[in-house]
Amino acid sequence: MADIINLLPDNIANQIAAGEVIQRPASAVKELLENAVDAGATEIQLILRDAGKELVQVIDNGSGMTETDARMCFERHATSKINTIDDLFAIRTMGFRGEALASIAAVSQVELKTRRADSEVGTFIEIDNSVVKKQEPCQAQVGTSIAMKNLFFNVPARRNFLKSNAAEMRHIVDEFIRVAMSFPELQFSLNNNGQELFHLEKGSLKQRIVAILGQHYNAKLVSVKETTDYMNLNGFVGKPETAKKTRGDQFFFVNNRFIKSPYLHHAVMNAFAEMIPSDSYPLYVLFIEVDPAHVDINVHPTKQEIKFDDEKVMYAFVQSAIRHALAQFSVMPAPDFDLDPGIQQLDAIQQPFTPEDQALSVGSSIYKSFTQANQAHVIDKGSNSNLKNWKDLYEGPRPSSGSSSQHSFPSMPASEPRHMPSATASVIDERWQEVGTAQRVPMQVHQQYILSHIKSGFILIDQQAAHERILYERYNRALSEAPMATQQSLFPQTLHLLPADAVLISEMLADLHALGYDRSLSAIIPSSCGAPRPIFKPGTNRQASKG
Structure with missing residues (x-):
């Protein structure tokens, strides 16, 4: 009987592995940006065409690679970051598995240019479907330039499952923002189809947050910083008024690696309890620094899900640190008193409190029992006590007999019951x-x-x-x-959008025009923090239909 189990060819095995690592263009963007960071780059450029389907190129000024390393980096499980089994428990780099470039080369056409500072010439490698087509010396800048072209050209079924350019571009922008937020000390830029969407200069974490999320957050961030022997926490949370109904401005980083943790997110939500509505999400950008031995990051292909050896400690620490920061900066929920308007019509408020009334009030035994020392618990049992006349505080005035002891307080008629709509009453x-x-x-x-x-x-x-x-x-x-009937508006409205939102809007201009908005997208102008701020103009058309 013939044997039926065979080893898969390398190109098929690489394509299967690529299905776990490279799911869409954004996956390749994440891996290439992280490699540039690990290479010690200070300036990183991301260039895209057709939302990454045609081209994803990352250019950095990092350490570069030798000719041998440039060839070896495309082999499966080839990495410079793991030598022994103990290294898995002390990982501080972004990548370590050695699967990213091999997976990218299995489903695309790759061109690599790299040069080290101590080399006079660089190395050029061209790979097509995991097969090296060309390798030769070339002239190149110090660092690495890697271009991934025609993603999934050899796997048409996978390419057909890609979404629209707007949807894929949004995923790319999300990955770009996560890496750029992790390293504010590095310069990042993003160029799509010849248009620069991001240009992030080096700066502090707060400057990077404002540059990415918007200038309006500049005065609405609360600093969080706690240090212990077990872990450190620093970053920023938004004031309660910055909470939104949708997610998107929540970032957790563990040892500078972006993670998704519903458990820690719940800790943040508890810290904001009673400050924001239950269906709103606060802004936070938090960095957790912990010994890598207490974290397992090798639990998911994208490395965005990790495990802590003691999650309860992390939960309590995050929650208490945020509460302490909010209390320290006097960010507390404002009391909400629902005052009955009928109270304002009472005689006690409308009528003046004359000096005679003040003198009589001060002389009463009730007033003395609450103002004199050690008298609040004393009850006068004498027959002349005025306690039996406590109803006089609320009843109308009685005829005065000339005696000050029988004087009654000004009338305080009971307020009318609050008017409630019949629909709410029953x-x-x-x-x-x-x-x-x-x-x-x-x-x-x-x-x-x-x-x-x-x-x-x-x-x-x-x-x-x-x-x-x-x-x-x-x-x-x-x-x-x-299309809807439209009418020209005298003063068109202008909407200032973040780059990520402008990308989506640009893909929807034709549909917006059918809904009654003029399709005009102005040029990008730089903001004060260095981030480009696209301006979308709804234009001169406005809906004229009723409703």
């Missing part, structure tokens, strides 16, 4: 029950829901959800049938 009021079925009309409950009669009972409609659905149907008809 789900179905009397009017609803009296009218016939055919005459029953929908009614509003709590200014949030619509209650309507149906044959089998009643239906409760969420106003907000219903309104969104109506708008969705209207916009959907505008996209599929005839």
